[in-house]
Amino acid sequence: MTTLNPDLANTHAARALLRCKTLSAISQMQGGIHREYLSKEHQACNKIVGQWMNDADMQTWQDEVGNLWGSLRSSNPNAKRLIIGSHLDTVPNAGAYDGILGVMLAIELAALAKQLNLDLPFHLDVVGFCDEEGTRFATTLIGSKALANEFNPSWLAITDTQGMSMRQAMLDFGLQPDDFAKAALNPDEILAYWEAHIEQGPVLESVDQALGVVTAIAGAKRAMITLTGHSGHAGTTPMNLRQDSVTAAAELVIAIEKLANDCKNGEVATVGQVHVRPGATNVIAGKTTISLDARAQSDNDLADLISNIESTAEKIAKQRNLTIQWQWTHAAEAVQCDSYIQALFSQACTLNQENSPFLASGAGHDAMAIAPICPIGMLFIRSPGGISHHPAEAVIDEDVTKALNVMFSALVLQANKSSKD
Amino acid sequence: MTTLNPDLANTHAARALLRCKTLSAISQMQGGIHREYLSKEHQACNKIVGQWMNDADMQTWQDEVGNLWGSLRSSNPNAKRLIIGSHLDTVPNAGAYDGILGVMLAIELAALAKQLNLDLPFHLDVVGFCDEEGTRFATTLIGSKALANEFNPSWLAITDTQGMSMRQAMLDFGLQPDDFAKAALNPDEILAYWEAHIEQGPVLESVDQALGVVTAIAGAKRAMITLTGHSGHAGTTPMNLRQDSVTAAAELVIAIEKLANDCKNGEVATVGQVHVRPGATNVIAGKTTISLDARAQSDNDLADLISNIESTAEKIAKQRNLTIQWQWTHAAEAVQCDSYIQALFSQACTLNQENSPFLASGAGHDAMAIAPICPIGMLFIRSPGGISHHPAEAVIDEDVTKALNVMFSALVLQANKSSKD
Numbered sequence A, B: 001m002t003t004l005n006p007d008l009a010n011t012h013a014a015r016a017l018l019r020c021k022t023l024s025a026i027s028q029m030q031g032g033i034h035r036e037y038l039s040k041e042h043q044a045c046n047k048i049v050g051q052w053m054n055d056a057d058m059q060t061w062q063d064e065v066g067n068l069w070g071s072l073r074s075s076n077p078n079a080k081r082l083i084i085g086s087h088l089d090t091v092p093n094a095g096a097y098d099g100i101l102g103v104m105l106a107i108e109l110a111a112l113a114k115q116l117n118l119d120l121p122f123h124l125d126v127v128g129f130c131d132e133e134g135t136r137f138a139t140t141l142i143g144s145k146a147l148a149n150e151f152n153p154s155w156l157a158i159t160d161t162q163g164m165s166m167r168q169a170m171l172d173f174g175l176q177p178d179d180f181a182k183a184a185l186n187p188d189e190i191l192a193y194w195e196a197h198i199e200q201g202p203v204l205e206s207v208d209q210a211l212g213v214v215t216a217i218a219g220a221k222r223a224m225i226t227l228t229g230h231s232g233h234a235g236t237t238p239m240n241l242r243q244d245s246v247t248a249a250a251e252l253v254i255a256i257e258k259l260a261n262d263c264k265n266g267e268v269a270t271v272g273q274v275h276v277r278p279g280a281t282n283v284i285a286g287k288t289t290i291s292l293d294a295r296a297q298s299d300n301d302l303a304d305l306i307s308n309i310e311s312t313a314e315k316i317a318k319q320r321n322l323t324i325q326w327q328w329t330h331a332a333e334a335v336q337c338d339s340y341i342q343a344l345f346s347q348a349c350t351l352n353q354e355n356s357p358f359l360a361s362g363a364g365h366d367a368m369a370i371a372p373i374c375p376i377g378m379l380f381i382r383s384p385g386g387i388s389h390h391p392a393e394a395v396i397d398e399d400v401t402k403a404l405n406v407m408f409s410a411l412v413l414q415a416n417k418s419s420k421d
Helices: A006-024 A040-055 A100-115 A142-147 A153-157 A166-173 A177-183 A245-261 A299-319 A339-351 A366-370 A397-420 B006-024 B040-055 B100-115 B142-147 B153-157 B166-173 B177-183 B245-261 B299-319 B339-351 B366-370 B397-420
Strands: A059-062 A068-072 A080-087 A122-129 A190-198 A211-217 A219-228 A268-270 A274-277 A287-296 A323-332 A358-361 A376-381 B059-062 B068-072 B080-087 B122-129 B190-198 B211-217 B219-228 B268-270 B274-277 B287-296 B323-332 B358-361 B376-381
Touching (some): A040 A059, A040 A122, A068 A100, A142 A366, A211 A397, A219 A299, A245 A274, A274 B274, A287 A299, A339 A376, A358 A376, B040 B059, B068 B100, B100 B122, B122 B142, B122 B397, B190 B366, B376 B397
Parallel strands (some): A080 A190, A211 A358, B080 B122
Antiparallel strands (some): A219 A323, B211 B376, B219 B287, B219 B323
């Protein structure tokens, strides 16, 4: 039995969706969804989700940083742990599915495994991460980093916008902040980490597919680039005597777009901010700052793209007699998804008559933080309109059923393989 | 006698400069120069400048909108009026010479004419305009427009940032607002209007010349152009699925620059403002608004440039699948300087061993407003660094002496011509 009975799949997928809706109501924001790390709503959410885990016959606990766990124990007490999950926190004014859906699907998998008496040769551990979005304290992936022993104790001193330190918030939540290291997992005990997540982009929709197998989580670099020329009167300064920072920045924006377009492996580069000074209609602007966000599936690809952008920018600045300054603000290495898990998810798609397009994740996920300690795999679910982090974030019900089918088949395939190993 | 004795020229030019400095102290702003329409400082300025006019044996009066006048009367009571002047008001944190120097030079011309017993066949009328900059009320050139009977009574209701109406400010100043029409001149009585002004641009400096003869005051059109695409996640949206308003705007900025560069008659076009929404590093911006300021010496040239910009912009928007909106905010027709006066100033330059490069004015001036009622001519004085509207605004002393020499020669040439006519 490697595929689910359709009625069963529909029923469980429907329950996962219903539970996403139920959790939407646990919000610290009027008229929208917002559930941040160590809030009362975080506590309430863990409580109800823990109850759902218990209902699926899982042992549950909360770890030292606030992640919620449920475990469907294997009959073999020395079995490894297959961890499946995502995050339960949200950005302000969020949608109902980003993160949440992945946890709900994992619980349904456990419920199905129990109900169908699957004899799993691994513990099936469901995790609901406490902080992926990083909206409360100036850091992201707190929950998953703690698992990989990457929780940085200096974070405890970070304060939120209300002046509350992470340490105090953890204490108020009932946690012992100095015990954070106990949340770290022993890599030897872990088989893999799987995560189902909405795509948060338009790729699957554009190819008319419900699901996609993630190849890598893109690395990213961000910078603020400032071009400095010379302010001047828009009427009295001839075109040939200008050192216009806006036109220089425009040339750079177009060059960045072209360089990313010319890449072969789905690299992207974005200018999302432009600041012009002095910023008056009748003044040639002396100084313009643009933001750069560049991402690639591999660090080499990203380095190549960045290097091309840098040399092109220097050329533009030199040709136009402007100076250029770079302020690098963020760097994250690319994380590859495990090739065996990619193949497994792809095979599971085939078993369910689903196509399995491969795509990279341009956004960050908890799986990134877990990757140093075990193989990771991710399954993307189509995002209508590519929308996320917004109340209009949605999923197609049928897609969710397909995701549950594929995850279930992958679970069975993994169980068969693990039994033979 | 068509040229000045060098000592006399130096002495009078030095006095003109000293008086610019003296007027700098009459400021409504601490630590900088600011003198706006109908302020106490406007009153104080008119008083002291009127005194200097009296010292040059001129009859003085203030007209119904607050312009200051001094007249050196011709022996022929039916003579026409040659008006020479500029404005006495300033922008906030201004330089000392923009406008002011032209009035001071005109007074020195009158003083010299008196001192040298020139028998002028016209009344030499010096005007100090009350509001060229338009910084107090949302309109410019109030003083010169009143002369051309273009004072719009609806302006009286405009309020300044303190909520004071122009009407009330005129009353407080001692004027009768409803008498504004009495400031209008009879065109039949006017020979011409001459204005010496700092260039406010870098052209004369770039060709290493002290003076330039103005050919035209550029016409201008201004717009806010909004490009609307689609916001998206900077990481998850592939390059080929974007409708990025920033890259579209950048392409338009470059196109605008190229179209202006390709023009033959000194047309200029400037994007000085860029507003990006939502304006986040990791979000492809759905909406970008840029400002456009385009100027040309002739209305036809300006129309051609604008038309090319419009069609190029529409093309860019269409190719990138964005929509585009135009909001035209300002339009001013180009004003040609009188060709006889251009030739006269050029000849006066020759008499003083000065070159006489011709150039257009990209900035607006009182002469624009006077043009409908009489021939106008302008002489530009080199602006070091092209700087104006800034405390660093400067002139080179020697350039001012040259300007006085040339204006004097032009006055004598005009007198000779008018005597023969």
